[in-house]
Every structure is written in C-alpha cells, then in structure tokens.
Amino acid sequence: MEFPTFLFTLFFAAIIYVFFNNQRKKSKIPNGCIPLPGPTPLPIIGNLHQINNVPIQDFIDKFSNEYGPIFQVHYGAETWVILNDYEIVKDVLVKRSAIYSSRPYNDATTRVYFDGGKSIGFSPYGKYWRAMRAVSHQALTQKMVNINYRDIIHTEVKNLMIKFYNRSSESFNPTDDLRFFLINLSTTILFGQKSEKLSLQIEQMISEIAQILRPENGTIDKFPWLKYIPFVEKRLNRHAYKARDLARELFKHLLEDLRQKLKENENENSFAAHVLKNMNISSDIVSKPYEDSLENDDDELKKQFVFDEVDFMNLNNSFLIASAITSLNFFQWIWALLANYPEAQRKIQKELDECLQGNRFQTPQDDLKLPYLWATIKESLRCRTGSSTLMKHSTTKDDVYRGYYIPAKTTIMMSYKSAHTSEKLFERPNEFYPEHYLDENGQLKKYDDLRDPWTFGRGRRACVGQNLAERNLITTVGYALTLFNVENDYDSITGNPIKLDLKRVDKRQPYKVRFVPRPGVTLEKIMQMN
Ligand code: HEM
Structure with missing residues (x-):
C-alpha cells in the first residue's frame, strides 16, 4: 500500500x-445515572476547538458557569472530568480516595519517561504505588527532615543568602540563582553530592521534561492512533526520549557513586541511601506497575514488594523533579509578593528579631515563635499555586457520585481556585492577607482541611515531600528577611519604587527586586551566623 x-x-x-x-x-x-454535563464534543477532536490554547482556568470558569461544578470536556480521545467545588474535591480526594487516587496513563510521561509508570508520582494506584509510597514516606517524616536534612537546608540557604548579599547593590531577577540553589539542595539531600556539572545535567533534563508535564500537553493521548506511525511517535515524544536518556545516564552514575559511598561508610545519610537500604531491590525481577497493581491485592499487602534498579532510579528522579519544579514556582513568586507588601515583611522581621536577637538564624525549634512567617507562607501558597489544577488523578473503578456516572480510568482534574478564592472560606479571598491564618491572639490557627492551601493536595496522593518542602520554604524566607529588606526596583528618574504587576509575575514574566541588607548586616556577619 x-x-x-x-x-x-x-x-x-x-x-x-x-x-x-x-x-x-x-x-x-x-x-438511573445522570450523564455528565459539558460542551458537546465533535468526532475525533472532542472539544479541542473550544479549549485548545485557552488557559485551563479560563475554560473551567466558563464551563462551570454553564454546566455547574462537575462537568466533562474531551481533549480529542481523552476525557477529563473537571471538579470545581472544594466540597466535591474534598469528597473525592479524602472520602472516596480509594477510587480517585490513581494517575492517568500518559504516553510521554508514563510510558516513555517513566518506563511504564515506574515511579511514585506517575504510577497507578495499587500495590506498586503503596510500596513506593511507604519507602518514600519513611525517608521524609518531619523527624527525618529535621534531623537529616535541616543542616543541608541551612548550608544551601546560607550560600544563597551570600549570593544575594553579593548582588545587593543591584536589582536583579533571582530565578537563575534560585534554580541552581534548588538543584544543589535536591542533589545534596538525595545523593549527598553537588557539583556544577551535575547541576547543568539536571538543569538540561528538567528543561526537557518540563516540556511534557503541562496537563494539556500530550498529542498522543489526544490522538492515540498517532503512536502507530513510527516517525510521528518519535517526533512527538522527542522531549520525553531526550529527558529519559539524560536521566538514565545521570542516575546510573549517581547509583554507582552511592554504592561506593555506602561501602566506605554505611551510615551515609542521604535520602537515596536511606531508600536503598529500605527498598527490596532485585536484579532478577522487572516490576510492571500496571500489572503489579491489579485490584484484589489485599492479601499481598504484607509481603514486601520487590523492586528493580529502574524503580529505584525513577523514584529518586521523581523527587528531583517534584522538588525542583514546584519549589521554584513558589520562590519565583514570593520575592515579588514581599516586595509589594513591605508591611508584611516588617511584621515578620519583628518576630524574627524578637526571637533571634539578630545574631543567629532560626531553627525548627523556633517555629512556634514565628506565626506571621508561617501565615505568610500559607497565604502566598493560597494566592498562587503555580498551576490551575492539581496533578491529574484517575479513577480505579466505576463510580456514581451525586448521581453522575464516572467510569473507571477517567481523568479527574481538580481546580484549586474553588477553595483558594472562596468567599465562604476567606474574609478577603482576592487579597494577600496573612491574617487569614492567624487567630485573634496572632497565633497560627490550627490546621483546617478546607482553608489551608490545597497546594500540596489532599488524601492518599497528597505531596509526600510536604515536610521537606515547607522546611525549605520557611527557612529560605526566614533567613532572607533576617538579613534583607526585599524591595521593588526604583524608577531611575523619579527614584520611586516600581510596584510589580503580580498578574504578570503569576504568568512567569521576569521581574527584578533588590535584596537590601538590613542595618548591621555584613558579609562577615552572615558567614559567622549559624
Ligand atoms: C513548594 C513545593 C511543593 C509543592 C507545591 C508540591 C505540590 C505537590 C502536589 C500538588 C502534588 C500532587 C498531589 C495530588 O496528586 O493530589 C505533589 C505530589 C508529589 N510531590 Fe510535591 N510539592 C512540593 C515539593 C515537593 C518536594 C520537595 C518533594 C520531594 C522531596 C515532592 C515530592 C512529591 C511526590 C513524590 C509526589 C507524588 C506523590 C504520589 O503520587 O503519591 N514534592 N506535590
């Protein structure tokens, strides 16, 4: 033919x-079930003509007005059920989490990059994922973070502060410094090592993988028949293949180094060392997350799962990607926010100064004395999440929810906005107002499942690195405000500060700020502070 x-x-x-x-x-x-509402799909393209290239939040707002808080859209062959109400999202993630905690199979990410879902973040719900999650959880408890990783965070944050100090005579965009800070921090925590070469390799790998992680990407998921045309498949998945090759090379060396280090010192304390000791890894077995996670695996729960080396490498890789990308999103945002809200900085500095007397940095033991700092972190996570929806979830079996029939393997997308900007939950939903998280005595309010930011997710699939992430965020912002005032750039003619347009910052447009040393702060002083 x-x-x-x-x-x-x-x-x-x-x-x-x-x-x-x-x-x-x-x-x-x-x-007896009601079909899910939503815009009428066309053959083959589904609703692509209505949603392609439209920011996800925009079409969620539009269709929610028309169809209500649960509706479906068709991305070509992919069906997304969109949930845009915090009570519904909570129901699904917490009360019905046994059904709604899987991940959709994505051709580029699941099949190509993670070798058929061999990772924690992209594996289907079931036996394989539970075993991955258990190993990860053990290495990331609050206690482990404070004992094992706090010193690394301290050292890397201090190095970042020195960089900021050295640039304090200029206004600058801190993104590049932050990117390398986060990569160095991640590789030191994960593998107990950092180097410029390693950072550059990771930077390259992350920039490839970032091309395929956006929820709306994935031409082959929309048009699955394309994958049977070899050159088209290779072209469409080129970023995934490139990132996978880079990752394989990188993690092969890191694993060799780790094994060597463990021979020399079995008390090696990195995350990967901990995981390697607790993960049952066999060279004879090849795990297959989809087959290994079939239903009715309860009897097998007690048996220790057997992984292979790719599982180990992909687990560490997931952590690298998860921590570097999400934390960068936060840090790109927080300095702009603080520069625009000097009054919030003054309140944080007041409590830092009272607690630390200007001669040391904060430690986890100081947490309770720093409520305004914690409230600011929470509020900035509420005001901006980095993406409109949580990571995609998927159903493991058919469900009927509020009369709607939701079949197995449906992709579920949950919007943050319904909780984060709800007038029912927040006094000033569209303003930056850290007081949302403080009680009448100025103390941090108790954790509240609905009002606390949903940024780390909820339920079984919620971020397993939250303890580590929060320790990093609080330490970095706390150290920075102990040493600097974060200021807007000045208009060179009038000398007036130029207030940043936070809507543009939210869309990741570059901006500049100044880190102006506070009175008495010198390089020598920073070097001496612990
Ligand atoms: C500001 C920083 C971070 C944010 C905002 C964040 C947010 C999230 C979110 C929203 C999810 C998906 C939740 C869901 O599907 O319901 C997630 C999953 C995950 N995060 Fe984080 N994360 C952050 C930092 C980290 C760090 C530092 C690590 C590693 C140490 C990490 C490791 C993971 C992993 C492995 C998953 C997948 C969990 C699973 O599928 O079972 N994250 N994170």
Whole structure:
C-alpha cells in the first residue's frame, strides 16, 4: 500500500473507532445515572476547538458557569472530568480516595519517561504505588527532615543568602540563582553530592521534561492512533526520549557513586541511601506497575514488594523533579509578593528579631515563635499555586457520585481556585492577607482541611515531600528577611519604587527586586551566623 493511502486508511479507521467508541460510552451509562454535563464534543477532536490554547482556568470558569461544578470536556480521545467545588474535591480526594487516587496513563510521561509508570508520582494506584509510597514516606517524616536534612537546608540557604548579599547593590531577577540553589539542595539531600556539572545535567533534563508535564500537553493521548506511525511517535515524544536518556545516564552514575559511598561508610545519610537500604531491590525481577497493581491485592499487602534498579532510579528522579519544579514556582513568586507588601515583611522581621536577637538564624525549634512567617507562607501558597489544577488523578473503578456516572480510568482534574478564592472560606479571598491564618491572639490557627492551601493536595496522593518542602520554604524566607529588606526596583528618574504587576509575575514574566541588607548586616556577619 502507498504511504499516503496507508495514512488515509488509518485516519478513516480512527474516525470510525472514535465514533463507535463514543456511542459505546454513551450507551454504557447505568440506569438511573445522570450523564455528565459539558460542551458537546465533535468526532475525533472532542472539544479541542473550544479549549485548545485557552488557559485551563479560563475554560473551567466558563464551563462551570454553564454546566455547574462537575462537568466533562474531551481533549480529542481523552476525557477529563473537571471538579470545581472544594466540597466535591474534598469528597473525592479524602472520602472516596480509594477510587480517585490513581494517575492517568500518559504516553510521554508514563510510558516513555517513566518506563511504564515506574515511579511514585506517575504510577497507578495499587500495590506498586503503596510500596513506593511507604519507602518514600519513611525517608521524609518531619523527624527525618529535621534531623537529616535541616543542616543541608541551612548550608544551601546560607550560600544563597551570600549570593544575594553579593548582588545587593543591584536589582536583579533571582530565578537563575534560585534554580541552581534548588538543584544543589535536591542533589545534596538525595545523593549527598553537588557539583556544577551535575547541576547543568539536571538543569538540561528538567528543561526537557518540563516540556511534557503541562496537563494539556500530550498529542498522543489526544490522538492515540498517532503512536502507530513510527516517525510521528518519535517526533512527538522527542522531549520525553531526550529527558529519559539524560536521566538514565545521570542516575546510573549517581547509583554507582552511592554504592561506593555506602561501602566506605554505611551510615551515609542521604535520602537515596536511606531508600536503598529500605527498598527490596532485585536484579532478577522487572516490576510492571500496571500489572503489579491489579485490584484484589489485599492479601499481598504484607509481603514486601520487590523492586528493580529502574524503580529505584525513577523514584529518586521523581523527587528531583517534584522538588525542583514546584519549589521554584513558589520562590519565583514570593520575592515579588514581599516586595509589594513591605508591611508584611516588617511584621515578620519583628518576630524574627524578637526571637533571634539578630545574631543567629532560626531553627525548627523556633517555629512556634514565628506565626506571621508561617501565615505568610500559607497565604502566598493560597494566592498562587503555580498551576490551575492539581496533578491529574484517575479513577480505579466505576463510580456514581451525586448521581453522575464516572467510569473507571477517567481523568479527574481538580481546580484549586474553588477553595483558594472562596468567599465562604476567606474574609478577603482576592487579597494577600496573612491574617487569614492567624487567630485573634496572632497565633497560627490550627490546621483546617478546607482553608489551608490545597497546594500540596489532599488524601492518599497528597505531596509526600510536604515536610521537606515547607522546611525549605520557611527557612529560605526566614533567613532572607533576617538579613534583607526585599524591595521593588526604583524608577531611575523619579527614584520611586516600581510596584510589580503580580498578574504578570503569576504568568512567569521576569521581574527584578533588590535584596537590601538590613542595618548591621555584613558579609562577615552572615558567614559567622549559624
Ligand atoms: C513548594 C513545593 C511543593 C509543592 C507545591 C508540591 C505540590 C505537590 C502536589 C500538588 C502534588 C500532587 C498531589 C495530588 O496528586 O493530589 C505533589 C505530589 C508529589 N510531590 Fe510535591 N510539592 C512540593 C515539593 C515537593 C518536594 C520537595 C518533594 C520531594 C522531596 C515532592 C515530592 C512529591 C511526590 C513524590 C509526589 C507524588 C506523590 C504520589 O503520587 O503519591 N514534592 N506535590
């Protein structure tokens, strides 16, 4: 068959397949259930004509007004059920988490980059994921973070502060310094090592993987038949293949180094060392997350899961990506926010000065004396999450929720906005107001499942690195405000500060701020402070 004829036949076959598939899905809705509302899809492209290139939050707002807080859209062959109400999101993530805690199978990320879902973040819900999660959790408890990683955080944050001090005569965009700070911090925590070469390799790998992580990316998920055309598949997944090759090379060396280090010192304390000691790794077995996670695996729960080396490397890789990308989002935002709100800085500095007397840095033991700092971190996470929706979830079996039929393997997208900007939950939902998290005595309010930021997720699949992430955020912002006033750039003619447009910062547009040393702060003093 000629190639164009082959393509045409394939295209035609795909139309028929999608058409019949849609009909089949419609007829499968059980009696008494309501079909999910949503814009009418066209054959093959679904709702792409209405949602492609539209910011996710914009179409969520638009369709929610029309169809309510639960609706579906079709990204080509992919169906997303969108939840845009915090009570519903909580129901699904917490009360019905046994059904809603899987991840959709994404061609570039799951199949190519993570070798068929061999990782914690992209594995299906089930036996494999539970075993991954247990190993990770052990290495990231509050206690482990404070005992094992706090010193590393202290050292790396102090180095960052020295960089900021050395640039204190200018206004600058801190993104590059922050990126390398986060990579160095992650590699030191994960593997007990850092170097410029390593940072550059990771930087390259992350920039490739970042191209495929956006929820709306994934042409092959929208048009699955494309993957049967070899050169098209290779081209569409080029970032995933490149990132995978870089990761394999990188982690192979890191694993060799780690094994060598453990021979020399079995008390090696890095995250990877801890995981390697607790993970049952065999060279004979090849785990297959999808097959290994089949339902009815309860009897197997007590048996220790057997992993392979790729699982180990991909677990560490997931942590690297998860920590570097999400934390960078936070840090790109927080300095702009603080520069625009000097009054919040003064309140934080007052409590830092009272607690530390200007001659040391804070430690986890000081946490209770720093409520305004904690409230500011929470409020900045509430005001800006870095993406409109949580990481995609997926259903493990059919469910009927509020009368709607939601079949197994449906992709579930949950919007942060419904909780973060709810007038029912917040006095000033659209303002930066750290007092949202303080009680009448100025103390941090007790954790509240609805009002606390949803930025780390909720339920079984919530961020497993939250303790580490929060320790890092609080330490970095606390150290910075102990040493500096974060100021807006000045207009060179009038000398007036230029207030930043936070909407542009939110869209990751570059901006500049100044880190102006506070009275008495010198390089020598920073070097001496512990
Ligand atoms: C500001 C920093 C961070 C934010 C905002 C953040 C946020 C999130 C969110 C929203 C999820 C998905 C929750 C869900 O699907 O319901 C997640 C998952 C995850 N995070 Fe984080 N994270 C941060 C830092 C970290 C760090 C430092 C680590 C590692 C040490 C980490 C490791 C992970 C992992 C492994 C998962 C996947 C969990 C799973 O699928 O079971 N994160 N994170």
